[in-house]
Amino acid sequence: MHASEHPCSRNRLLSLLPREEFHDIVGSLEQIDLPRGTIIASAHDTIEHVYFLCSGIGSVVTASLEGHRAEAGMFGREGFAPTSAGVGGRISVHEVMIQVSGDGYRMPIGPMHEKLDGNPVFAGLLAKFIQTFATQISYTSLASANLQVDQRLARWLLMCHDRIDSDEIPLTHSFISLMLAVRRPSITNAVHVLEGQKLVVAERGRITIRDRKRLEEFAGSAYGEAEAEYRRLIGEL
Known part of the structure; x- marks a missing residue:
């Protein structure tokens, strides 16, 4: 084979x-x-x-x-x-x-x-x-030291989106708060910011990417360098 x-x-x-x-x-x-x-x-x-x-x-x-x-x-x-x-x-x-x-x-x-x-x-x-x-x-x-939680969340969601074949990401606010090492209320506020910008839709236990391009713009320099390094050395994610 x-x-x-x-x-x-x-x-x-x-x-x-x-x-x-x-x-x-x-x-x-x-x-x-x-x-x-x-x-x-x-x-x-x-x-x-x-x-x-x-x-x-x-x-x-x-x-x-x-x-x-x-x-x-x-x-x-x-x-x-x-x-x-x-x-x-x-x-x-x-x-x-x-x-x-x-x-x-x-x-x-x-x-x-x-x-x-x-x-x-x-x-x-x-x-x-x-x-x-x-x-x-x-x-x-770098992101943890210099960026607001909403930008860090945007980067993290983009990285998750790169690795699955769906716009729906099964994640809870509690788990995200653990992964980003911030309190759950901060994650809730950050999700509301992204929802207000119409970048994502959050439901119980799930976040759906609504506008990938604008989510990348929102994340700014927080996202993209590691992904570019992967493409240079190995190929597409």
């Missing part, structure tokens, strides 16, 4: 593998459903599997010893997690949690490291994704 015909090719990185490497790697992959709330890696714990999403969205969360939590970045079918496994690491610094249900493939950490040694294109793609993810995290930090 050619890579483009295999279900795991819905993951962008796996779809770009040459035939020989694809067939070597696919034999170590296990298909898995990923319901919302699934923890696929725990902070400061041993990595057991590496995950390649085909649908859904994963959140990479930084958690302090005191219990403070904030989303550092997100990924979907364009990447993999935990990223430290892509450079031979065995410990995940972050917690990785599924925020929008989906499915994908996972590989045990032992075979993962073996495949890195024997498949240079595979290793190169993972390294490129790690670079784009680092860029995303850096712009998350």
Whole structure:
């Protein structure tokens, strides 16, 4: 079976593998459903599997010893997690949690490291994704330090929209407040701002993107640099 015909090719990185490497790697992959709330890696714990999403969205969360939590970045079918496994690491610094249900493939950490040694294109793609993810995290930090909550929310919704095949994003205000590390009332106010601009429609447990172009304009410089880096190094999201 050619890579483009295999279900795991819905993951962008796996779809770009040459035939020989694809067939070597696919034999170590296990298909898995990923319901919302699934923890696929725990902070400061041993990595057991590496995950390649085909649908859904994963959140990479930084958690302090005191219990403070904030989303550092997100990924979907364009990447993999935990990223430290892509450079031979065995410990995940972050917690990785599924925020929008989906499915994908996972590989045990032992075979993962073996495949890195024997498949240079595979290793190169993972390294490129790690670079784009680092860029995303850096712009998350910039947005958190300098932008209002409504602009940060606009950026976050655009990033979610990039990773699903629907204008409807199943998210609650409580979950968004956790991911953006702000109080829930601040998220409610920010959603009202975006609704007032007719950029989104918010319903219980769901936000619908109404005007993607104007939402990007509203987000301004908060959105776009990490996405451009991905396109330069790998291709379309």
